[in-house]
Amino acid sequence: MCWRFFIAMNLNDTDFELFAVPATFAQDRAALDARWKELQREAHPDRFAAQGAAAQRVAMQWSVRINEAYQRLKDPVRRASYICELHGAPVNAENNTAMPPDFLMQQMEWREALDEVEDIAALERLQAEVDAGRARALSSLDWLIDEKGDYPAAAQQVRALMFIERFGHDVEAKSDQLGQ
Amino acid sequence: MALLQISEPGQAPDPHQRRIAVGIDLGTTHSLVASVRNGVAECLPDDQGRVLLPSVVRYLDKERRQIGFDAVAARAQDPSNTITSVKRLMGRGLADVTHRAAMSYAIGGGDGGMVQVHTAAGDKSPVEISAEILATLRYRAEDTFDDELYGAVITVPAYFDEGQRQATKDAAQLAGLNVLRLISEPTAAAIAYGLDNASEGVYAVYDLGGGTLDISILRLTQGVFEVIATGGDSALGGDDYDHALADFVLAQSGVQTASETDKAAVLVAARAAKEALTDADTVTFAADVGGQPLRFALQRAQFDAATKVLTDRTLAAVRKALRDAKLKADDLQGIVLVGGSTRMPQVREAVAQFFGREPLVNLNPDEVVALGAAIQANQLAGNNGAGELLLLDVIPLSLGLETMGGLVERIVPRNQTIPTAMAQDFTTYQDGQTALALHVVQGERDLVADCRSLARFTLRGIPPMAAGAARIRVTFTVDADGLLSVSAKEQASGVEASVTVKPSYGLSDDQIATMLQESFSTAQQDMQARALVEARVDAERMLLATKSALDADGDLLDAQERTAIDASMSALRLSAQGNDAAAIEAATKALAEITEPFAAQRMNAGIARALSGRKVESL
Numbered sequence: 001m002c003w004r005f006f007i008a009m010n011l012n013d014t015d016f017e018l019f020a021v022p023a024t025f026a027q028d029r030a031a032l033d034a035r036w037k038e039l040q041r042e043a044h045p046d047r048f049a050a051q052g053a054a055a056q057r058v059a060m061q062w063s064v065r066i067n068e069a070y071q072r073l074k075d076p077v078r079r080a081s082y083i084c085e086l087h088g089a090p091v092n093a094e095n096n097t098a099m100p101p102d103f104l105m106q107q108m109e110w111r112e113a114l115d116e117v118e119d120i121a122a123l124e125r126l127q128a129e130v131d132a133g134r135a136r137a138l139s140s141l142d143w144l145i146d147e148k149g150d151y152p153a154a155a156q157q158v159r160a161l162m163f164i165e166r167f168g169h170d171v172e173a174k175s176d177q178l179g180q
Numbered sequence: 181m182a183l184l185q186i187s188e189p190g191q192a193p194d195p196h197q198r199r200i201a202v203g204i205d206l207g208t209t210h211s212l213v214a215s216v217r218n219g220v221a222e223c224l225p226d227d228q229g230r231v232l233l234p235s236v237v238r239y240l241d242k243e244r245r246q247i248g249f250d251a252v253a254a255r256a257q258d259p260s261n262t263i264t265s266v267k268r269l270m271g272r273g274l275a276d277v278t279h280r281a282a283m284s285y286a287i288g289g290g291d292g293g294m295v296q297v298h299t300a301a302g303d304k305s306p307v308e309i310s311a312e313i314l315a316t317l318r319y320r321a322e323d324t325f326d327d328e329l330y331g332a333v334i335t336v337p338a339y340f341d342e343g344q345r346q347a348t349k350d351a352a353q354l355a356g357l358n359v360l361r362l363i364s365e366p367t368a369a370a371i372a373y374g375l376d377n378a379s380e381g382v383y384a385v386y387d388l389g390g391g392t393l394d395i396s397i398l399r400l401t402q403g404v405f406e407v408i409a410t411g412g413d414s415a416l417g418g419d420d421y422d423h424a425l426a427d428f429v430l431a432q433s434g435v436q437t438a439s440e441t442d443k444a445a446v447l448v449a450a451r452a453a454k455e456a457l458t459d460a461d462t463v464t465f466a467a468d469v470g471g472q473p474l475r476f477a478l479q480r481a482q483f484d485a486a487t488k489v490l491t492d493r494t495l496a497a498v499r500k501a502l503r504d505a506k507l508k509a510d511d512l513q514g515i516v517l518v519g520g521s522t523r524m525p526q527v528r529e530a531v532a533q534f535f536g537r538e539p540l541v542n543l544n545p546d547e548v549v550a551l552g553a554a555i556q557a558n559q560l561a562g563n564n565g566a567g568e569l570l571l572l573d574v575i576p577l578s579l580g581l582e583t584m585g586g587l588v589e590r591i592v593p594r595n596q597t598i599p600t601a602m603a604q605d606f607t608t609y610q611d612g613q614t615a616l617a618l619h620v621v622q623g624e625r626d627l628v629a630d631c632r633s634l635a636r637f638t639l640r641g642i643p644p645m646a647a648g649a650a651r652i653r654v655t656f657t658v659d660a661d662g663l664l665s666v667s668a669k670e671q672a673s674g675v676e677a678s679v680t681v682k683p684s685y686g687l688s689d690d691q692i693a694t695m696l697q698e699s700f701s702t703a704q705q706d707m708q709a710r711a712l713v714e715a716r717v718d719a720e721r722m723l724l725a726t727k728s729a730l731d732a733d734g735d736l737l738d739a740q741e742r743t744a745i746d747a748s749m750s751a752l753r754l755s756a757q758g759n760d761a762a763a764i765e766a767a768t769k770a771l772a773e774i775t776e777p778f779a780a781q782r783m784n785a786g787i788a789r790a791l792s793g794r795k796v797e798s799l
Binding site for chain 2: 033034037040041042043044045046047049055057058059060062063064067068070071172
């Protein structure tokens with residue numbers, strides 16, 4: 001029954017192993033996209049559409065797993081969170097909401113600014129600030145994970161990024177209201 | 181069969197057993213059937229050479245009905261029995277229908293909340309009416325090939341929810357079609373264009389049909405069609421342009437309609453005027469209202485102005501889809517126009533202006549969806565030896581659960597690539613709670629009341645614990661067909677419950693069985709004979725595939741496994757010589773099950789090869 005072992009091992013491979021890419025925060029998005037398609041070409045249930053239920057079930061398992069890994073790898077925040085977890089520093093966003101005071105101050109300022117926004121130009125200025133904040137946080141993640149290997153600090157940074165992304169969604173919602 | 185194809189994906193087990201598969205565009209105004217013949221997709225004409233079948237069904241009495249052009253011809257005299265645009269009623273409850281006043285036939289509520297149309301043949305569900313159209317196309321295809329169909333890919337608007345998709349599948353089943361897949365109309369159009377033009381890049385498909393607007397953003401790379409985002413409006417189409425134009429002319433001329441016949445006459449005239457304005461700048465709008473002729477000199481600019489609000493609504497949907505795709509208008513390599521309504525000059529101009537480039541129109545907008553569906557059908561039937569095409573589709577609408585206070589907790593966000601499985605943990609909110617009711621909903625709104633209810637089920641037998649102590653993992657699994665199953669498991673005790681979602685506007689299997697007997701009274705014996713032939717063909721394919729797999733990779737098995745597979749093959753051979761279809765199916769299934777781990781191993785090897793192939797490339 002050696003093959004059962006192989007299957008189990010492969011479906012339980014890390015996302016990085018499955019995609020045959022280095023287990024680093026820095027990733028080449030184009031390479032991930034290409035790899036995703038390459039894997040789905042092998043495993044997608046449509047490749048075995050006329051071949052009966054057994055092949056469909058196996059293909060479905062693989063295809064789901066490949067999609068799961070791709071979703072996680074292509075999103076920098078989810079990818080960082082996954083790396084932290086693999087290194088024993090889970091992000092635990094639901095239970096751990098303690099953030100540094102200066103970060104919280106900035107969040108409050110943004111919230112106030114968003115409440116006061118009345119036109120598209122002001123909203124775009126705020127959007128640019130949020131984008132810059134996000135870019136800074138991402139580059140610090142790059143350093144914390146790939147250079148320093150400080151996963152607890154990276155987990156903290158991931159939590160900060162989650163706040164920033166949530167705020168980004170609120171900016172989008174406001175943009176809808178203003179009719180853009 | 182699984183086994184053979186794993187080593188060589190896409191290669192048909194036996195080239196002589198080519199399966200006849202068709203693509204069907206079940207449209208609001210027209211429907212078409214297409215198939216791949218000699219490597220080329222083409223629409224199949226009727227015996228008079230016409231490829232379009234008007235999606236119109238007229239019930240004359242209990243027995244007789246007219247479908248297509250004959251029904252259209254009779255529409256003005258018999259509007260209340262001539263059912264047009266039935267697609268807009270598919271999977272809909274009475275409360276969902278917003279354009280009742282504009283319809284020339286009467287509808288009411290029926291069992292399970294589904295709309296019923298009152299006709300001379302009694303109350304008919306939209307599913308039954310659509311089945312008449314689908315059956316007509318099925319007969320056309322079977323006549324063309326002088327053979328039975330293996331299956332069909334049917335297109336639906338990307339924006340159709342689970343209820344509307346299920347209703348479409350039910351209609352196909354009622355029409356005796358084996359549904360290989362439902363795919364979205366814009367995706368089908370992109371397949372037709374992509375393969376035709378060998379294009380690479382990101383494309384937007386703007387599909388304005390008779391009753392629906394669909395926007396899809398797709399990326400095409402090396403034969404892989406990746407749907408990035410879909411959007412649109414399931415209740416906006418060319419019909420609305422007719423209604424807006426009819427209202428405009430009536431208001432301008434001060435004429436009022438008094439009867440269903442008047443309404444139908446004005447709508448027919450509006451549609452004719454709309455079509456004439458594609459080429460002419462001025463036309464005469466002509467209809468008989470209450471026995472009086474209504475004549476109105478109509479300019480295209482008036483038509484454009486009277487319908488601008490509709491055109492603007494379509495562009496709002498485009499904007500939303502682009503934002504979902506995180507793209508800007510100038511990131512796109514091309515815009516594909518689909519649907520007869522994109523012939524309207526004001527629509528073409530508006531789209532060209534929005535994207536800053538001229539849209540692609542080199543394929544017939546009426547045919548392109550059916551052609552793409554035929555290509556995918558050919559692939560899914562296993563006929564496409566090269567296996568060039570792979571479609572990575574997404575779910576069009578978010579799926580979630582009702583939580584406290586009637587709010588929706590989203591589990592699978594829209595535009596997620598399928599197949600997918602996503603899980604979330606929930607807990608109990610009362611001390612000692614032993615059951616958890618789960619309500620599965622679909623939609624983008626935050627309140628359950630604004631979303632479509634898909635299914636309810638209950639997880640029972642949770643051990644009594646303090647509120648918040650139980651950990652219940654709810655998993656949503658969406659397969660490549662977009663079908664949802666939901667399971668819930670309490671992690672400590674292991675108690676489980678699950679449901680495969682069959683939306684409430686679909687039909688139960690019993691209802692379908694009854695309808696099949698009533699309206700398509702295929703003789704029982706014919707059905708049995710057909711079932712036996714199909715069972716034998718499947719058994720033969722399974723045996724062949726297993727044999728090739730064993731020849732290629734038999735050394736992967738140990739002696740015990742090999743013996744078990746050999747025994748199962750012998751059992752199947754024996755049973756295939758008999759006349760019991762059910763027994764043959766059971767034996768085929770048994771062989772499929774026993775070889776599944778072997779199939780999995782070979783598939784695993786395939787993926788491992790893909791991995792190593794990649795490593796060589798990157799050196």
